[in-house]
Amino acid sequence: MxxxxxxxxxxxxxxLEDIEKPxxxxxxxxxxxxxxxxxxxxxxxxxxMALVFPDIYExxxxxxxxxxxxxxxxxxxDFSVERVFSPWIDFEKKLREQNTKIFSLENRIFLxxxxxxxxxxxxxxLYTNILNMLDLGGIKINSKQRGEKSPIICAGGPAVxxxxxxxxxxxxxxxxxxxxxxxxxxxxxxxxxxxxxxxxWFLNExxxxxxIYIPEFYKxxxxxDGLIEKIEPEKKVKKAVVKNLDKFKIVQNPVIPNIKTIHxxxxxxxxxxxxxxxxxxxAGFIYRPVRKREVESLIRQSIEGIKxxxxxxxxxLSLSSSDYGEIEHLVCRIVDSQKSGRFSVSMPSxxxxxxNLRLLELIQSGRKTGLTFAPEAGSQKMRDIINKNIxxxxxxxxxxxxxxxxxxxxxxxFMIGLPFENNEDxxxxxxxxxxxxxxxxxxxxxxxxxxxxxxxxINAFCPKPFTPFQWAGQDCPENLDxxxxxxxxxxxxxxxxxxxxxxxxxxxxxxxxxxxxxxxDVIERAxxxxxxxxxWSDFFSFDIWEEAFKKAALDIGFFTTxxxxxxxxxPWDMIDIGISKKFLLKEYNKSKKYAGYHNKI
Amino acid sequence: MQGTIIxxxxxxxxxxxxxxxxxxxxxxxxALSRAGFRVAYSQGYNPKPKISFSPPTPLGLESLAEYADVxxxxxxxxxxxxxxxxxxxxxxxxxxVAKNLFIKAGSLMNEIAVSLYTFTLDTSSSxxxxxxxxxxxMESSLIxxxxxxxxxxxxxxxxxxxxSNIILLKLYGYAKIFKEKNNDFFKFNDFYxxxxxxxxxxxxxxxxxxxEELFLIAEDKIKTPVDVI
Numbered sequence: 001m002x003x004x005x006x007x008x009x010x011x012x013x014x015x016l017e018d019i020e021k022p023x024x025x026x027x028x029x030x031x032x033x034x035x036x037x038x039x040x041x042x043x044x045x046x047x048x049m050a051l052v053f054p055d056i057y058e059x060x061x062x063x064x065x066x067x068x069x070x071x072x073x074x075x076x077x078d079f080s081v082e083r084v085f086s087p088w089i090d091f092e093k094k095l096r097e098q099n100t101k102i103f104s105l106e107n108r109i110f111l112x113x114x115x116x117x118x119x120x121x122x123x124x125x126l127y128t129n130i131l132n133m134l135d136l137g138g139i140k141i142n143s144k145q146r147g148e149k150s151p152i153i154c155a156g157g158p159a160v161x162x163x164x165x166x167x168x169x170x171x172x173x174x175x176x177x178x179x180x181x182x183x184x185x186x187x188x189x190x191x192x193x194x195x196x197x198x199x200x201w202f203l204n205e206x207x208x209x210x211x212i213y214i215p216e217f218y219k220x221x222x223x224x225d226g227l228i229e230k231i232e233p234e235k236k237v238k239k240a241v242v243k244n245l246d247k248f249k250i251v252q253n254p255v256i257p258n259i260k261t262i263h264x265x266x267x268x269x270x271x272x273x274x275x276x277x278x279x280x281x282x283a284g285f286i287y288r289p290v291r292k293r294e295v296e297s298l299i300r301q302s303i304e305g306i307k308x309x310x311x312x313x314x315x316x317l318s319l320s321s322s323d324y325g326e327i328e329h330l331v332c333r334i335v336d337s338q339k340s341g342r343f344s345v346s347m348p349s350x351x352x353x354x355x356n357l358r359l360l361e362l363i364q365s366g367r368k369t370g371l372t373f374a375p376e377a378g379s380q381k382m383r384d385i386i387n388k389n390i391x392x393x394x395x396x397x398x399x400x401x402x403x404x405x406x407x408x409x410x411x412x413x414f415m416i417g418l419p420f421e422n423n424e425d426x427x428x429x430x431x432x433x434x435x436x437x438x439x440x441x442x443x444x445x446x447x448x449x450x451x452x453x454x455x456x457x458i459n460a461f462c463p464k465p466f467t468p469f470q471w472a473g474q475d476c477p478e479n480l481d482x483x484x485x486x487x488x489x490x491x492x493x494x495x496x497x498x499x500x501x502x503x504x505x506x507x508x509x510x511x512x513x514x515x516x517x518x519x520x521d522v523i524e525r526a527x528x529x530x531x532x533x534x535x536w537s538d539f540f541s542f543d544i545w546e547e548a549f550k551k552a553a554l555d556i557g558f559f560t561t562x563x564x565x566x567x568x569x570x571p572w573d574m575i576d577i578g579i580s581k582k583f584l585l586k587e588y589n590k591s592k593k594y595a596g597y598h599n600k601i
Numbered sequence: 602m603q604g605t606i607i608x609x610x611x612x613x614x615x616x617x618x619x620x621x622x623x624x625x626x627x628x629x630x631x632a633l634s635r636a637g638f639r640v641a642y643s644q645g646y647n648p649k650p651k652i653s654f655s656p657p658t659p660l661g662l663e664s665l666a667e668y669a670d671v672x673x674x675x676x677x678x679x680x681x682x683x684x685x686x687x688x689x690x691x692x693x694x695x696x697x698v699a700k701n702l703f704i705k706a707g708s709l710m711n712e713i714a715v716s717l718y719t720f721t722l723d724t725s726s727s728x729x730x731x732x733x734x735x736x737x738x739m740e741s742s743l744i745x746x747x748x749x750x751x752x753x754x755x756x757x758x759x760x761x762x763x764x765s766n767i768i769l770l771k772l773y774g775y776a777k778i779f780k781e782k783n784n785d786f787f788k789f790n791d792f793y794x795x796x797x798x799x800x801x802x803x804x805x806x807x808x809x810x811x812x813e814e815l816f817l818i819a820e821d822k823i824k825t826p827v828d829v830i
Contacts, residue, residue, distance in 0.1 A: 009615070023624060028617075028691055028693060030691065258628060259624050260627070264627075307635070309631065309635070310630070310631030310633070310634035311631065342648055344643055406774055409671075521737065
């Protein structure tokens, strides 16, 4: 049996000298549930799993998925899971200088002493951090080079619905909902550990479960031009789905961070999946079917959770809260159960209209902190193309009503570089913002007008697997920058603040998202040349990535700006996400029709 | 309704010494809420719980003396308060004293005048003369000639009773400016590296340091925040 090595508190203290925010690396928050090793052999008959979030503590602890899996696994008597987050730059430097491996928070167990290491991957720009953390844990990054003694390494989460770009580094992937399948996997890990079986035996055993993709069991054949000829075997990996969300209660005793995190509040998922079908939105497709929690038990569990945690804010999570039938009932009951004025409710995805503005007044309890709209595109034609069903007049009516009621802060989300987009569509964004300013001048009381603030966030469109736009080429960075500059130049800065995401970052995100297994080497090279925390603008370096693609003799445009052909075998075709390729193609063709129809006028 | 004011003292030890003042205040507020206390809130646009803390302790420094005053909208006895809140707090951070405050007291942030820091010094020898010599030097060169004199209320050098190689330096630093005393704030984060470096000349290591107590100055005497009530 593997010896479980731990970092002593004394050594941790030495390492923490002069480290920024040391609270990130200490444990013992309220709500931790990992088992305590009373004796050195305590874990011999238990499965020890590391749940790794490849970003810093403050980001990872804001993630509900992590809390859900943590809760389920630690409730099981035979399993114990501990959390591992990415060290920040200063602590990584210290660890490397002192030749100390990264360790879990709970019992400070070194990463390579776990039986199973599972990465939860929220987006593609975390891939280099995964390699960095494996390396910091003393684990070989390439799965083929890892021996029988190495922990088994897996990954799950929305980014890996196309697992190919990091397939070289993982023993297996979990595609879909983790709640059910994680216990099955851990039971097999237990048998593997107790029976001293080989890794191959383990992989064979789990291959029958829903949602398990094992890279070494699949072979990809390529044409000389880099396109995929075929994937063998033909049998697809079916996404794991929890049919009934109520089977698992909400996490009523989450780990409550000691330090301030990005979202420091009680989080409750009310609904999974989204039926709206916006053609750019990956979450909208990969989390289908739409499943909602039953409202009365949700209310009971939420009230219990608020009491258990002492939080003064609850966040109702879903992809489209306004589509939750009893949303008003839910919000009213929760607000009523708490002292007025001291408790707030947030709903990140509330689609605003005149009807639920009332709801918003209720949850902001008179504070009127701000309104968020996501029209995504500036023209009706473009919104039809992307299937974003927001009508401009309805939105304007709601905004006018909000100004009339005294709201003075508006946040708007737009995307540029969408398929079939032209200059008029870009100008549409400018016109829409002007209309909102005009509405404010008309409706906002005179003394409030100077306080008007319109925050506009503009992102570059990035085509994602399993969306109708998965075939569409991404706009090139020069075009994206030109379009953004146009908006920036033509908007009055008096009331508007514009944020723009780095278009080069979107290019890399797209390549990592639509890439095939050849991208593995690019990621490895980029990481070796210093890429990490790619989502942080201070660290992102396009040069490193450009160089890495060049060295791998790959054209980045092959994965980004190229329009994938409709009969092409896609790198993620071995995954059955629950929606047929035929359906996605039909949706794509619909969007083309909208583009053509409007062009004729 | 008449509220209760509770003044309580708590510690932060082990890993919890790495938590900031704001972290600690958030943890206390949540614990109060979990314990079911009806904490009073301020009026207005953005109501805040009526709780105030003693001045921040430097990050990474163990503390046995953090104080807070909280107003609760019900009659609660100090002992009951202590029992209920400790159930919601971790072992690394426990309330050690809780008393009902009946008099009108100034805010802890403004009233705390002196902080006591205890440095445990390891001389790696058991020489009594060393302690005496060290005491002399401490006074003459270390404190008087350093720039810290004006920020120190008092200090003591005491040989430890438990181990002959250990000396305790108890340093009372000013946490408040008094016009008549013309004093400075004691800056721990400046003093600590200075002391560490100077002690190297004596081959003495600092094996432990903690914030041990806070004091107010009343009638020219120092008293702890719970002694005055």
